[in-house]
Amino acid sequence: MNWKNCILGGALSVLLFSCGTRQEINYMKDIENLVLDNSVKNSRSTLQPGDQLVITVSAKDMDVVKPFNQVYSSTSTIAQHSTQSSNNLAQQVPSSGPTYNVDTDGNIIFPQIGKVSTKNENLETFRLKLTDLIREYVKEPVVDVKLINFKIAVLGEVARPGQYVFSEGNTTLLGALGMAGDLTPYGIRTNVLVVRNVDGKFTKERIDLTSAQFINSPYYYLRQNDIIYVQPNANREKAARVDPNTGLYISVASVIASLVIGILALTKN
Structure with missing residues (x-):
């Protein structure tokens, strides 16, 4: 009967193994630390090297401001991978106008003015700064500044x-x-994490999307390189821990158990 006991023992081992849970998957561990690390690499609250700015200058007499728009080509467009379609492919969002890249020292080279620093400036303060500089040449200039590579990460x-x-x-x-x-049906809507950089300090806020009060939060309007993380609920976490081959193990165990029962029945006869 030793061989019968071996078969029964093997079948029970397969059943026990198939019903066991796997160790928690890596991306579920210390997720806030992972998001903060990502934010340290990417977050910034002011204009930074690598930012792309579209700057247009207008006035009552457009001929006067032509020198400040001399790099502009009305036929040019800037392709941005700003949205994703349903098939997860990047779409192009055209944006036209004179385009300036912030260099590694935080400067742009602007027509007629030369080097202009963007350090410690956000879009509005930089627009006012540029307006003051152009006002030395043009009466009542109207300056428009857009950041066309404004990035946000959405995870979870x-x-x-x-x-x-x-x-x-x-x-x-x-x-x-x-x-x-x-959010997917598994996302927790009462605990959405937003991580951002504020003057070199990294902060985080948890938002309850089910409450209208979150609109008053300073995190409702996002900043450059904010990171949003939607936490999975308990059902999703349980599903993530279960071995995806559990069904296969159960099927194999069932076959083995059937064979054992059949063999035992034959030996009794």
Whole structure:
């Protein structure tokens, strides 16, 4: 009967192994630390090297401001991978106008003026700074500055997690979540994490999307390189821990158990 005991023992081992749970998957561990690390690498609250700015200058007499728009070509467009389509492919969002890249020292080279620093400037303060500089040459200039590679990362339980670029230079928490296809049924809507850089200090805030009060949060309007993380609920975490081959193990164990029962029945006869 030793061989019968071996078969029964093997079948029970397979059953026990198939019903066991796997160790928690890596991306579920210390997720806040992972998001903070990512934010340290990418977050910034002011204009930074690598930013792309579209700057246009206008006035009552447009001929007067032509020298300040001399790099502009009305036929040129800037392709931005700012949205993702349903098949997760990047779409192009055209944006036309004189385009300036912030160099590694935080400067741009502007027509007639030369080097202009963007250090410690956000879009509005830089627009006012540039307006004052142009006012020395033009009466009542109107300056428009857009950041066309404004990036937000959306992670966790959303339909299309990833990094998104907004050609408008700004967006809201709802706008970013909408761009990512909204939360999945497994996302916790009462505990959405937003991580950002504020003057060199990294902060985080948890948002309850089920309460209208979150619109008053300073994290409702997003900043450059904010990171949004939607936490999975308990059902998703349990499903993530279970071995994906559990069904196969159970099927094999069932076959073995059937064979054992059949063999035992034959030996009794």
